[in-house]
Each structure stands twice: as structure tokens, then as C-alpha cells.
Amino acid sequence: MGVSAEPDDHGPRALLTLYDDALPVVYGYFVRRCSDRGTAEDLTSETFLAAMDAARKPNPPSFSVPWLIGVARHKLADHYRRRHDRFTVPVAEPPEHDPTDTWDIELDRIVAEQVLSQLPEHHRTVLALRYMDDCSVPECAELIGRTVHATEALLVRARRAFRAQYPTLEGGMP
DSSP, rough: OOOSSSSSSHHHHHHHHHHHHHHHHHHHHHHHHSSSSSHHHHHHHHHHOOOOOOTTTTSSOOOHHHHHHHHHHHHHHHHHHHHHHHHOOOOOSSOOOTTTTOOHHHHHHHHHHHHHHSSOHHHHHHHIIIISSOOOOOHHHHHTTTHHHHHHHHHHHHHHHHHHHHHHOOTSOO
């Protein structure tokens, strides 16, 4: 078996080659979305461990920073799902609104992330890129490998699917 002179974008060596460039991007992704740096560091480690597991498979994926961000999104969703499951408490009556209390905003975010996690992967990806990562539609299109027009259409379908699954309050408004 000969050694290729061309750099390979598959396997453990490819991941190690990408590591130095990808680490600050993946860690930065988590720092902006987690409540503390320790959690961001743990999720960054989990992301690279999952990538290394994928690199060791018989047909490893082609590694890139956008691929790693996709893995990171899944790790973040798993983290919020685990955290949400641990702290779920049934409430009989909603409390009176206190303007200094941001619980409603936090609850809306948790519900939105849970709804997002239930959508098909292509809907999750485009919504996360557009609204969580603040990518423009052309940037989203480039990252997911679609035309701008196709990405706009996908965003319309993804938003519709999200709204259909988002719980509504009495009166019909989310």
C-alpha cells in the first residue's frame, strides 16, 4: 500500500491536519451559545471525539470546518436536551409576570430548541445557520451546497415546519 502525496480529507490524519484551524471556530461556536466556558470546553471535546470516531470508520466523511460545526450543533442540541430533561418541572398555574424575570424568554428559547431538534436535519441546519449563526442567505447557501434560490425556498419550508410544531398559547398565537 503506497502513501499518497496528495493530502486526504478523510480519516484521522485529515482530522488532525484540520484540528488547528477548526478548534477556535468550534470552541467559539460553543462559547457564544453556552452559559459557561467549562461547558463550551466539554462540548468542544465531545465534538472532536465524535469526529475522531467518525474518522476511524471504514468510510469516513470528508472533514471540513462546516462539517465539524454540524457535529457541534448536534452536541449542543444533545446538551440542551439533557439539561432540559433534568430540570423539567410541571407547573399548574403560570406565575404572574415580573418584568425583571427573564424565565419566559429562557423557556421560549428552550422550547424553540426542542422544536428545532425535532425537525428534519436539513431544516434544522438551515434555520440554525440563518437565525442562530446569523448567516446571510447566500452564506447559508454556500455552507449547505445549494443555490441561493433553493436555500430561500428551503428556509420558507423550514420556517413553516417550525411554526407548525411550535406550541401555541390559548388564543392561537405562539
